[in-house]
Amino acid sequence: MAKKASNYLTLRESRKIIRYNLKQMKYYEKLKRRKRAAEEYTTVMRDEGNLLEIEGLKTCFFTDSGTVMSVNGVTFDVPKNKVVGVVGESGCGKSVTSLSIMQLVQAPQGQIVDGQIRFNSESLGRDEEGRKLAYDIVRMPTQEMYSIRGKDITMIFQEPMTSLNPVFTIGSQLDEVAFLMNPKATKEEAKAQSIEMLKKVGISMPEHTYDCYPHELSGGMRQRVMIAMALAGNPKLIIADEPTTALDVTIQAQILELLRELQKSQGCSIMLITHDLGVIAEMADEVVIMYAGRVIERGTAQEIFHSPLHPYTVGLQKSKPLITSKAGEPLYSIPGQVPNPINLPDTCYFRNRCDRCVQKCGEKYPPDIRVTDTHTVACWLYGEEE
Numbered sequence: 001m002a003k004k005a006s007n008y009l010t011l012r013e014s015r016k017i018i019r020y021n022l023k024q025m026k027y028y029e030k031l032k033r034r035k036r037a038a039e040e041y042t043t044v045m046r047d048e049g050n051l052l053e054i055e056g057l058k059t060c061f062f063t064d065s066g067t068v069m070s071v072n073g074v075t076f077d078v079p080k081n082k083v084v085g086v087v088g089e090s091g092c093g094k095s096v097t098s099l100s101i102m103q104l105v106q107a108p109q110g111q112i113v114d115g116q117i118r119f120n121s122e123s124l125g126r127d128e129e130g131r132k133l134a135y136d137i138v139r140m141p142t143q144e145m146y147s148i149r150g151k152d153i154t155m156i157f158q159e160p161m162t163s164l165n166p167v168f169t170i171g172s173q174l175d176e177v178a179f180l181m182n183p184k185a186t187k188e189e190a191k192a193q194s195i196e197m198l199k200k201v202g203i204s205m206p207e208h209t210y211d212c213y214p215h216e217l218s219g220g221m222r223q224r225v226m227i228a229m230a231l232a233g234n235p236k237l238i239i240a241d242e243p244t245t246a247l248d249v250t251i252q253a254q255i256l257e258l259l260r261e262l263q264k265s266q267g268c269s270i271m272l273i274t275h276d277l278g279v280i281a282e283m284a285d286e287v288v289i290m291y292a293g294r295v296i297e298r299g300t301a302q303e304i305f306h307s308p309l310h311p312y313t314v315g316l317q318k319s320k321p322l323i324t325s326k327a328g329e330p331l332y333s334i335p336g337q338v339p340n341p342i343n344l345p346d347t348c349y350f351r352n353r354c355d356r357c358v359q360k361c362g363e364k365y366p367p368d369i370r371v372t373d374t375h376t377v378a379c380w381l382y383g384e385e386e
């Protein structure tokens with residue numbers, strides 16, 4: 001008989017993984033169901049100028065082929081009134097990071113196993129030492145999460161057609177949000193608010209659109225409806241997960257402009273997820289670059305665009321089409337592939353695709369090296385461990 005390929009699991013290995021997964025899922029689900037006192041899920045902000053602080057976040061999926069470390073120790077901040085762009089190639093954990101913030105990771109196989117997500121809520125005061133209190137979303141019971149999800153933190157999903165219910169009119173879906181924000185509102189008040197929201201996001205015939213079903217609207221209009229829904233409760237943080245990927249370039253520009261205007265007028269923060277560097281250049285104040293579930297570089301938009309440091313960020317910049325590029329010249333693409341998220345090594349994940357490797361890259365995963373006050377990079381080329 002031919003020798004078995006090494007990347008196939010034996011029956012024994014497969015059973016072992018299933019047993020391990022069941023044990024882990026049971027453990028984390030039990031932790032979630034446990035009654036918790038408010039002190040267990042309140043913490044203090046490191047900097048009160050931040051709206052959200054993510055520290056060492058680890059989210060994994062217990063799958064039949066092994067544990068997928070989708071988010072593997074992500075740390076970054078979202079300051080108040082700022083747009084933070086999160087960039088990275090497909091599968092690097094951008095959506096799982098945002099779902100972790102909303103406590104919407106697909107359970108029981110998906111679990112947040114470590115880290116803190118601190119949300120600077122206005123409703124929490126200060127502790128005895130005068131430090132600003134915050135919610136720790138990782139440890140927050142689901143029942144408590146309802147008080148901030150959809151109100152203080154909202155999300156705009158990538159594909160509006162799958163997020164809107166096809167059997168209800170736009171009006172009834174918007175009214176539902178209005179009732180959630182104000183349960184005592186009458187039907188007329190909810191309708192007036194919904195129409196007001198549709199006007200705000202630039203829909204020219206709001207009364208007509210109110211009675212339409214999602215399939216009767218164009219992609220751009222549906223995305224505007226999604227933005228209207230997200231803005232209904234005056235949120236502090238909007239997570240926009242690739243809000244313009246399904247749209248053509250002109251509509252994309254309009255939607256981005258709208259988001260920027262609303263962010264300025266409402267004074268909220270946006271966490272903008274995308275793999276389009278052009279969108280980031282136009283919108284973001286700060287940029288976080290992710291690779292295989294980790295943050296590899298972060299800094300202000302100026303720093304990331306004018307002095308990118310990590311070889312992956314430099315590669316991303318090079319792979320962007322430019323108006324000055326010569327016709328017929330092939331676009332640069334980073335060679336190789338992202339490593340398998342199961343059993344990731346403790347060395348730099350970009351090592352096999354990097355042309356500037358040093359010996360240290362194959363020995364240990366690089367720490368975050370601080371280059372300026374706002375710019376950090378996880379690469380051995382820029383320093384040693386502190």
Ligand SMILES: Nc1ncnc2c1ncn2[C@@H]1O[C@H](COP(=O)(O)OP(=O)(O)OP(=O)(O)O)[C@@H](O)[C@H]1O
Nearest residue numbers: 061068070089090091092093094095096097106341
């Ligand atoms: N429900 C799930 N079960 C198992 N693995 C999952 C699940 N959801 C996500 N993953 C894995 O987590 C990793 C990160 O996925 P994620 O959706 O966050 O990528 P992404 O950066 O948002 O990519 P894209 O740009 O394509 O949206 C991927 O390797 C994916 O296979």
Ligand SMILES: [Mg+2]
Nearest residue numbers: 094095096241
């Ligand atoms: Mg995604």
